[in-house]
Amino acid sequence: MVLASAYAHELPRYGLEVGLTNYAAAYCTGLLLACRVLKILEMEDEYEGNVEGALDSGLDIPHSDKRFSGFSKDSKQLDAEVHRKYIYGAHVAAYMKILMEDEPEKYQSHSVEYIKRGIEPNGIEELYKKVHAAIRADPTQMKSEKGPHKQHKRAFAGDMVLASAYAHELPRYGLEVGLTNYAAAYCTGLLLACRVLKILEMEDEYEGNVEGALDGGLDIPHSDKRFSGFSKDSKQLDAEVHRKHIYGGHVAAYMKILMEDEPEKYQSHFVEYIKRGIEPDGIEELHKKVHAAIRRDPTQMKSEKEPHKQHKRDKFGSLTQLLRCKRLVILYNLKKLTCDERKASLIERLNALNAAAGADEEMDDEDDE
Numbered sequence: 001m002v003l004a005s006a007y008a009h010e011l012p013r014y015g016l017e018v019g020l021t022n023y024a025a026a027y028c029t030g031l032l033l034a035c036r037v038l039k040i041l042e043m044e045d046e047y048e049g050n051v052e053g054a055l056d057s058g059l060d061i062p063h064s065d066k067r068f069s070g071f072s073k074d075s076k077q078l079d080a081e082v083h084r085k086y087i088y089g090a091h092v093a094a095y096m097k098i099l100m101e102d103e104p105e106k107y108q109s110h111s112v113e114y115i116k117r118g119i120e121p122n123g124i125e126e127l128y129k130k131v132h133a134a135i136r137a138d139p140t141q142m143k144s145e146k147g148p149h150k151q152h153k154r155a156f157a158g159d160m161v162l163a164s165a166y167a168h169e170l171p172r173y174g175l176e177v178g179l180t181n182y183a184a185a186y187c188t189g190l191l192l193a194c195r196v197l198k199i200l201e202m203e204d205e206y207e208g209n210v211e212g213a214l215d216g217g218l219d220i221p222h223s224d225k226r227f228s229g230f231s232k233d234s235k236q237l238d239a240e241v242h243r244k245h246i247y248g249g250h251v252a253a254y255m256k257i258l259m260e261d262e263p264e265k266y267q268s269h270f271v272e273y274i275k276r277g278i279e280p281d282g283i284e285e286l287h288k289k290v291h292a293a294i295r296r297d298p299t300q301m302k303s304e305k306e307p308h309k310q311h312k313r314d315k316f317g318s319l320t321q322l323l324r325c326k327r328l329v330i331l332y333n334l335k336k337l338t339c340d341e342r343k344a345s346l347i348e349r350l351n352a353l354n355a356a357a358g359a360d361e362e363m364d365d366e367d368d369e
Contacts, residue, residue: 003040003346004141006033013142014134016127018113023069024089024128031132035139041347088128093121162199163300165192172301173293175286177272182228183248183287190291194298247287252280 008020008029019025065071069091070082085091096114099107100121108115119127167179167188178184224230228250229241244250255273258266259280267274278286337345 003343004033004036006030006036006141010142011131014131016131017117018119019089019092022089022092023086024092027087028128028131028135032135032139035135036141039139041343041350089124093124096121096124163192163195165189165195165300169301170290173290175290176276177278178248178251181248181251182245183251186246187287187290187294191294191298194294195300198298248283252283255280255283 006029008025010032011017011020011025011028014028014032016025016028065078068078068083069086070079071077072079096107096111099110165188167184169191170176170179170184170187173187173191175184175187224237227237227242228245229238230236231238255266255270258269
């Protein structure tokens with residue numbers, strides 16, 4: 001559960017207006033989160049003076065020292081002094097000094113926000129100490145000053161979906177191969193146009209003149225540049241080239257080339273055509289038949305799939321079954337706890353962790369003796 005949250009963009013409230021993405025700012029954000037949680041749990045007095053970042057605040061967060069600045073891969077140890085320098089922004093101060101001496105122009109541009117606020121490298125550590133103190137003094141989260149979101153009214157007064165059409169429906173009209181080429185795309189547009197006109201009871205008006213979605217009486221913003229046969233030089237659409245693509249002429253031409261030059265590739269590339277006895281010279285006639293079949297009956301078929309099964313709910317609520325690692329894991333949505341119950345549970349866990357930590361220290365002392 002979420003007890004509290006903290007963000008770097010809140011730090012200007014505590015006096016930190018620059019460098020909100022560096023290591024020291026990340027530490028301040030963690031410190032702010034820890035203080036907020038302890039205040040909510042009414043445990044801030046217990047940890048007063050010992051709250052240094054989220055981990056040092058009594059919060060149990062799985063972590064590794066390897067993620068901290070100052071960790072040595074050779075010794076496998078965390079250098080506390082190096083870590084402390086990063087927490088108080090010493091790395092920022094050091095970089096500022098280097099730029100001041102070696103690249104003053106870059107310093108002026110890179111540290112412009114620091115310069116505006118009169119922050120010198122030697123004052124960085126003191127700045128972060130003040131920020132830490134301010135956070136401890138009042139970690140309370142400020143309420144947003146933004147007004148409530150406006151309720152936008154929605155009404156179906158504009159666009160709406162009348163019909164849809166898909167290439168996987170074309171086998172019903174006799175086109176079982178080449179469902180991704182230009183001619184198939186045209187057939188799909190023709191099918192959509194016929195469906196819409198049928199719904200609007202306007203199919204008789206456009207009978208015999210429905211050629212694709214655009215020619216079917218549908219107003220679709222488009223450009224001839226998207227059509228096969230358009231010439232970039234003349235800026236004109238060659239109707240004959242376009243017609244060949246609509247009736248699969250480009251497919252037939254490619255089939256003939258492969259049959260003559262690469263018969264093996266033809267056998268593998270057009271295996272589905274060969275199975276159905278479709279020859280290059282019959283491609284145009286095939287598409288004409290498909291167009292005619294679409295015009296005769298563009299009605300959308302109802303899905304033959306079985307409806308989704310309704311999952312039964314038991315006394316615990318909804319039941320989810322997940323197959324993981326070849327085991328069936330069953331998760332129940334248990335009754336939700338109240339806010340007071342969640343707080344009490346968290347306090348109980350924290351006390352148990354503190355007690356366990358104390359017991360471990362006693363055992364270590366006994367071992368040393």
